[in-house]
Amino acid sequence: MKLLEVNNLNTSFSIGVGTVQAVRGISFHVDQGESVGIVGESGSGKSVTMLSVMGLLPNYAAITADSIRFDGREMTQLSPRELRAMHGSEIGMIFQDPMTSLNPLFTVESQLTEPLRIHRNMRKAQARARALELLRQVEIPNPEARLKQYPHELSGGLRQRVMIAIAVACGPKMVIADEPTTALDVTIQAQILDLLNHLKQTTQTSIIMITHDLGVIASMCSRILVMYGGTICEEGTAREIFYAPKHPYTWGLLNSIPRINGDPEEKLIPIKGTPPDMLMPPKGCPFAPRCRYCMPVCREYMPPRTVLSDTHAVSCHLMHPKAPKVAREV
Amino acid sequence: MAEPLIQVRNLKMYFPVGTSLFAKRRQLKAVDDVSFDLFPGETFGLVGESGCGKTTVGRTLVRLYKPTDGQILYRGEDIAPLDEKAVMPYRRRMQMIFQDPYASLNPRMTVSSIIGEPMRLQGAVQDEITARVAELVEQVGLKKDHLNRYPHEFSGGQRQRIGIARALAMRPEFIVCDEPISALDVSIQAQVINMLEELQDSLGITYLFVSHDLSMVRHISHRVGVMYLGHMVELASAQELYSNMQHPYTQALMSAVPIADPDLAEQSNRIVLQGDVPQPIDPPAGCPFASRCRHCMKACTEKNPEMREVAPGHWVACHLMN
Numbered sequence: 001m002k003l004l005e006v007n008n009l010n011t012s013f014s015i016g017v018g019t020v021q022a023v024r025g026i027s028f029h030v031d032q033g034e035s036v037g038i039v040g041e042s043g044s045g046k047s048v049t050m051l052s053v054m055g056l057l058p059n060y061a062a063i064t065a066d067s068i069r070f071d072g073r074e075m076t077q078l079s080p081r082e083l084r085a086m087h088g089s090e091i092g093m094i095f096q097d098p099m100t101s102l103n104p105l106f107t108v109e110s111q112l113t114e115p116l117r118i119h120r121n122m123r124k125a126q127a128r129a130r131a132l133e134l135l136r137q138v139e140i141p142n143p144e145a146r147l148k149q150y151p152h153e154l155s156g157g158l159r160q161r162v163m164i165a166i167a168v169a170c171g172p173k174m175v176i177a178d179e180p181t182t183a184l185d186v187t188i189q190a191q192i193l194d195l196l197n198h199l200k201q202t203t204q205t206s207i208i209m210i211t212h213d214l215g216v217i218a219s220m221c222s223r224i225l226v227m228y229g230g231t232i233c234e235e236g237t238a239r240e241i242f243y244a245p246k247h248p249y250t251w252g253l254l255n256s257i258p259r260i261n262g263d264p265e266e267k268l269i270p271i272k273g274t275p276p277d278m279l280m281p282p283k284g285c286p287f288a289p290r291c292r293y294c295m296p297v298c299r300e301y302m303p304p305r306t307v308l309s310d311t312h313a314v315s316c317h318l319m320h321p322k323a324p325k326v327a328r329e330v
Numbered sequence: 331m332a333e334p335l336i337q338v339r340n341l342k343m344y345f346p347v348g349t350s351l352f353a354k355r356r357q358l359k360a361v362d363d364v365s366f367d368l369f370p371g372e373t374f375g376l377v378g379e380s381g382c383g384k385t386t387v388g389r390t391l392v393r394l395y396k397p398t399d400g401q402i403l404y405r406g407e408d409i410a411p412l413d414e415k416a417v418m419p420y421r422r423r424m425q426m427i428f429q430d431p432y433a434s435l436n437p438r439m440t441v442s443s444i445i446g447e448p449m450r451l452q453g454a455v456q457d458e459i460t461a462r463v464a465e466l467v468e469q470v471g472l473k474k475d476h477l478n479r480y481p482h483e484f485s486g487g488q489r490q491r492i493g494i495a496r497a498l499a500m501r502p503e504f505i506v507c508d509e510p511i512s513a514l515d516v517s518i519q520a521q522v523i524n525m526l527e528e529l530q531d532s533l534g535i536t537y538l539f540v541s542h543d544l545s546m547v548r549h550i551s552h553r554v555g556v557m558y559l560g561h562m563v564e565l566a567s568a569q570e571l572y573s574n575m576q577h578p579y580t581q582a583l584m585s586a587v588p589i590a591d592p593d594l595a596e597q598s599n600r601i602v603l604q605g606d607v608p609q610p611i612d613p614p615a616g617c618p619f620a621s622r623c624r625h626c627m628k629a630c631t632e633k634n635p636e637m638r639e640v641a642p643g644h645w646v647a648c649h650l651m652n
Contacts, residue, residue, distance in 0.1 A: 215588030270520035
């Protein structure tokens with residue numbers, strides 16, 4: 001069952017010198033209990049996509065969409081008040097930096113019980129009991145003492161656990177995790193990924209994971225969206241993206257990371273050039289200026305979405321029957 | 331084997347913390363008794379989690395810090411006790427590339443003055459500087475018309491190239507690369523890594539590559555040292571370390587790296603460490619890793635294990651090796 005369905009989402013920001021077209025006409029869906037990864041580089045629009053869906057962007061952002069349906073409701077029709085009621089109760093969010101996303105002036109207890117008291121109308125004692133239970137669920141040792149502490153007294157890993165506890169406090173249907181482990185060390189990252197996997201299995205919550213780390217995506221997500229220049233250039237199951245990628249950008253991403261189990265003598269194949277300036281995005285395919293298989297048509301027209309299977313779709317002119325046949329170099 | 335370029339012996343770098351007049355002065359032991367050699371033309375990778383002292387080792391080697399104790403033998407000369415003035419001649423042979431290409435370039439200087447500054451400080455004349463700067467921008471893949479621009483006009487990858495050109499200006503023998511790619515996007519990281527490798531091939535520079543990205547360290551390094559809480563716990567050739575790791579911390583660290591391959595990720599057995607890294611302020615006696623180690627024995631909490639060679643060139647500091 002489709003939990004979230006987004007159709008033709010566009011987000012732009014008017015700044016002094018022009019309009020930044022951060023997201024350009026993307027459509028996707030998330031099923032119930034599914035974990036979807038959005039992967040892309042900085043400026044590819046992956047975070048803005050989810051902030052647009054949540055309605056968390058500042059006023060100068062212009063968001064248009066044909067529809068954004070969450071759990072059968074049309075989110076574009078909701079008032080700010082109704083949207084706020086949804087945040088934290090039906091959709092939870094985990095941000096990248098747990099130091100700046102927790103309020104330094106309030107204790108863990110007051111931040112953790114706030115959603116429970118607002119959305120679930122719990123009384124103080126009841127909320128406190130639930131908060132303790134949540135801290136145990138995210139495997140924080142000595143939860144009674146932790147409740148009384150302030151964010152600065154916790155380590156990065158513990159803070160991110162508190163963030164996760166807040167996000168799942170009201171039993172949301174969907175959790176959006178925006179680079180949840182980027183600020184953490186690798187051994188702590190492993191703890192947090194284990195915890196998210198465990199929560200997903202026990203509570204059947206859908207997870208949208210935004211990251212630039214292909215390793216994190218591979219160990220967490222069953223389906224992957226690859227974003228570039230404000231568009232989705234390829235989407236598919238994890239196996240399709242890692243073992244049978246079709247878009248030259250996906251090839252480039254996979255070729256530019258060394259593998260922990262690969263041959264260290266192997267040269268990395270970087271992607272030439274830099275990502276496009278979204279103030280003036282290229283007219284055709286956003287990846288055309290960096291693509292080694294670029295054809296004249298790529299510079300003029302945005303490539304259409306080619307559906308390869310129920311789950312796998314690519315937006316690339318190379319998929320046209322008359323285009324030259326090229327293969328990924330490995 | 332060739333003569334080592336740099337021999338580090340029992341290096342200690344302590345920082346005082348807390349300034350109470352009456353309480354006993356406490357010390358943050360960022361680097362505590364670390365020894366290793368660097369050979370000419372090699373890349374030595376230094377890995378570990380935040381706070382393990384890897385950056386401090388790098389900075390101390392180029393004498394941005396004056397070590398608390400220990401020796402840094404640069405071609406046999408001990409540069410650890412030298413004062414600022416005496417260390418100056420060594421500065422032209424040792425350079426550094428910093429982590430954050432946004433913070434490490436002065437926003438009010440043009441690219442040509444940034445790259446030329448080390449030469450100016452060492453007393454070169456303007457004509458010489460102009461010629462060398464033109465040569466350097468070419469070498470790092472920037473264009474000549476970039477020279478009169480300011481850092482904010484460049485992307486992260488291009489800024490890192492400017493930082494590398496500045497480090498190359500004095501034709502150094504040795505460069506400390508302190509997390510040079512962690513602020514860059516994946517597709518740009520590979521560009522910078524390939525460039526560092528090509529520069530090493532053509533100029534024979536020795537690198538100390540400090541990073542928390544274990545797959546990248548394996549890719550670029552010849553030998554790798556693993557640090558934990560100010561101590562070197564394991565040191566071996568990259569191939570040996572990644573295929574035959576001995577220290578329990580190294581094993582946990584390696585298994586925690588997410589593998590960019592769904593099938594392998596499913597099969598892998600992660601050793602998930604409990605708890606966090608302890609504070610390096612007045613650390614307890616014994617092995618630094620004892621509080622999180624699965625194999626902790628009585629000896630581990632009493633005595634700090636010494637580095638011993640378990641195979642040729644493979645050193646481990648662990649009581650399990652006895």
